[in-house]
Each structure stands twice: as C-alpha cells, then as structure tokens.
Amino acid sequence: MFIRSKTHPGGRHMSIATVRSLIIGMYVFYPVGCILQLVPDAWGGGRAMSVVGLLLLAASFILFAILAGSSLQRQAQEPESSLDERETAERNRATFMAHSTFSGVVLLGVIYIMLTTDMAEAGKFNFWRPETGDHWNAIFWGLILLSFTLPGAFLAFGKAPPEEE
Secondary structure, eight states, X not given: OOOOOSSOTTOBOOOHHHHHHHHHHHHHHHHHHHHHHHSHHHHTOHHHHHHHHHHHHHHHHHHHHHHHTBHHHHHHHSOGGGSOHHHHHHHHHHHHHHHHHXXXXXXXXXXXXXXXXXXXXXXXXXXXXXXXXXXXXXXXHHHHHHHHHHHHHHHHHHSOOOOOO
C-alpha cells in the first residue's frame, strides 16, 4: 500500500536504516500488542497490560502509516510504467519472495489451527487456538499489515545501505 502525497509524489525518502527500523517495530509491536490485549486476565496483569497492548497496537498502525508514504513502498506498489528497469527488477524479486513468505505463513497458520483443533477435540492437548471474534480479528489485521508491507520489507532488507566515508 502506497499513499501518494502532493508534497512527495514519489514517496518520502527515508534512509534504509529508518525504513528497516519502522518495519521491525511494526512487526514486533503488532503481535505483542495483540497478545497483551487478548490475554491480560490469564496473566494477572489486568487493565495495565491491556492499555500497554492498546498503545503498542496504535504504535504499529502509526508506523504502518509512516511506511505507506515512503519511497520504498512506492517502488513496491507502483506499476511497471512508473519504475525504471532496476527498480522493476528489484520490485519483482521482492514481490516473489513476499508472496512465497506470505503463502508459507498462511499455510503454517492453517496447519497449526487444524492440528490444535483436532488435538483439543481428541482430548490430547489443549494449545491456544483462535476461538473468539477478537482472536480472528487480530489475525486478520495482522495478515493485512503483513501483506501490504512484506514486499517493501524485502526491498528494504535486500538493499545495501549506502557506503559511509
């Protein structure tokens, strides 16, 4: 997802280190925030953990909004006619890796859910599995964040930082 602004039609230029930090922050804050939001009573943390989880979720979406206007997201989302040959090749490679990774994550998630459901019904193990609408909502929005940002993440981590002299 790329958000074009009037002041930066080609995306806001950010250093590779900044983009990498934003991506790592978003990928860490979202799942930790979900965990703190969805299971505070089981851990005895109560309202404090829930508030921290909500703040982490908000931070992950703010980081997502910042990334959506970056020049790397532009490269990941623009049509080929708007990119030069090098950018197109990098984008195609990143998109292929992102698709493969995303497909693997979804497949492993489905296998996990099926196995934990089968084991719980058989009375063997009772691992965590999504059961409520809140659980499925957290998974859904996590997958949305991942699908929108994974190509840009592969671009950011595939580029070498500029040489410093």
